[in-house]
Amino acid sequence: MTTRDTVDLGSFTFECGESTPSLEVAYETYGEFDGSNAVLVCHALTGSAHVARRPDAGDETAGQARAWWGDVVGPGKAIDTTEYYVVCANVPGSCYGTTGPSSENPDTGRPYGTDFPPVTVGDWTRAQRRLLDELGVGRLRAVVGGSVGGMNVLDWLRRYPDDVECAGAVATAPRLDPQCLALDAVARRAITSDPDWNGGHYYEVEDDGIKAGDGSLEAGPANGLARARQIGHIMYLSKASMDRKFGRRAAGREATRDGPTDPAGAFFPYREVESYLDYQAERFVDRFDANSYLYLTRAMDDFDLAAGYESDADALAAFEGDLLLLSFTGDWHFTVEQAEALAETCREAGIDVAHHVVDSDHGHDAFLVEPEKVGPPLSGLLEAGLQGRAITDTVERAESSPFAPVHTSLFSR
Template sequence: MTGPDGTERGDGTDGPETVSLGEFTFECGESIPELEIAYETYGDFTGDNAVLVCHALTGSAHVAGGRRRTDTAGQAHAWWDDIVGPGKAVDTTEYYVICANVPGSCYGSSGPPSTNPETGEPWGTDFPAVTVADWTRAQRRLLDHLGIPHLHAVIGGSVGGMNVLEWVKRHPDHVDRAISVAAAARLDPQCLALDAIAQRAITTDPNWSGGDYYGGDPPTGGLALARQIGHVMYLSKSSMADKFGRRSAGIDAGRDTFEMDPAAGFFPYREVESYLDYQGEKFAKRFDANSYLYLTRAMDNYDLASGYENDTDALAAFDGEALLLSFTGDWHFTVEQSEVLADAFRASGTDTAHHVIDSDHGHDAFLVEPDRVGPPVADFLEAGIRGKAVTDTDASEEGDEFAPVHTSLFSD
């Protein structure tokens, strides 16, 4: 795999590379002496084929190639392997793909668990507050280091889709095509409220110790609860009904994860509880509690219109094309929010397609339905909004309130 400088780089199977980008001043005004960014690249660079993939909240730079890797787990482990790779929607035989772990995370880039060079100890909560704008600036600096001045496309899902929007806003001349999947211009109050509860679950865990828990017992209980709240946000009512119903799990072993009240023994331990306990416990073993606080606050704070009169003004300098994907069962980032964003793009004069997928999977659909996400992404990367899988479902072309779903595009 050949990078912009002609050197051979990894293909994602050997783990991330880490580069020091020097002193970095965050949007909050605080600085660190060395910003380290973990990143992976895939494919060969030809000068005009670079695609930046922005990961979601707890993702990593390891976007693909997971079948030969064992050092990450859960969502961070090859989290879009069905979308990125040879012959896939983001075809690494055609595009040079870059994915970087964002500052504030715990998968190789500078963040609360990384070492403060002045003390030799983990930063903890002394690490500066991070924003989505900081992620974008760090990615731009990484691309400068790699010798990539311009992107064919930038793509991301969930808060990674917000990262995409910030690229369009902050570097409109550096991107030809933008793909924002299951995202919005800002969180709504309900999601802000749920994130606040998740954050409080961490900070009220006695082991959090004001964020200074490194070397001791981490706040795994609080982090597990925070992740459970997240999982409820990512699923839809119908998917939870189909997956769990009100069925009993048949065992009480999972109740050891959290202390239960005495009366609980009279009632069934339900499958939905067992699922949440398992997911929470697994997540608490792989992720850092402070990083979860930092990243959720960055997502909560994001507002596309910040510094501008409105969303349209924020997008006005962009001269490329935009594709928005949304899912009918997603109440975290709704179809309506995507359509508002699509209207802002159109009002700015941007050629825009909004592709709506009929799905019961909720917010997780962008990760678990590659057969539906892949076709419009592949067509848009190749042909922009003129791609068949894009224009056939484009609300602006059809005249519908939202883009209809053509299931024939995704049938076996």
């Protein structure tokens, strides 16, 4: 049983103090609610509510080619929609159905553009809580998410600790490190320095007025958004995965460069890694809004779990459920060390936490492309908390490395 819908939550005041007269939230649900089996899944930076495959609507929803976690969420999957009532909501500021910069401002009849209020991860959490209230969901069996969606999970635990039984924060951290902050800043400047950005008011103008964007815009800072996405993809891959995928190989004769090169550049090869980045950028520009990219990366950069508290552990101290952290050895965006530091502070504070390290060279993308390694520990968490399928933060911890991988066979059925 699946549902795809949009709900108007009415007036919404953002943490910045600004408000909108209406906040529409696009969401999808899977399975049936029995009063105690609700699982909230939080999407990553450019994801949508389309987390699982929908047999009633094909597999193309919200401008995305496929469900972004369709191998983890669904009937018989790790987050089994025959057992759990799964909810995934698109976050405020995005362009996949929830109110954001490309939405029409009811006060003006024009797209908000950069007049849309700044958004935070906390705004996402508060909007999700209001959506769940509309759906009649009180306490969650679990809240689960990856990347900035994992930050969203951590914010749930500090903001609504009594509303969650257990949580899975995947490939995430309590805050971004300076290197990632710097790369995000360069990506945003690629957008805002594009002449077609026009201060954020670039939406298509038609003879009958201004048309609000829908994530598939023909106008706007396409070149800047393409460069921003390329920077993002470099962040999501590891050195090992890039070497395996591309090496230093030249692209085929049929490959064409994205944009002109300087005269001398034509002498040198157009490499496979460049072709990959150009391809990903072209696809992304066709489906995502540049202003939303600005807003969502700023929300991610701003997040700091300890803000307003003495420490990360203090921020989570009121949460009495189980917290499972998953990290990946090849991920330099959100590192194993960052996850372990959070786990250690939680242990010292007596918070029930386990840190499961996955041996992977896929980089940050591992949580999306290796469902066979992500799914089993999440399934165990949902079934029996941190005792599920021998989930532990001490299994196979080798003396040679404080972050030895936990072998995935321990979690197989």
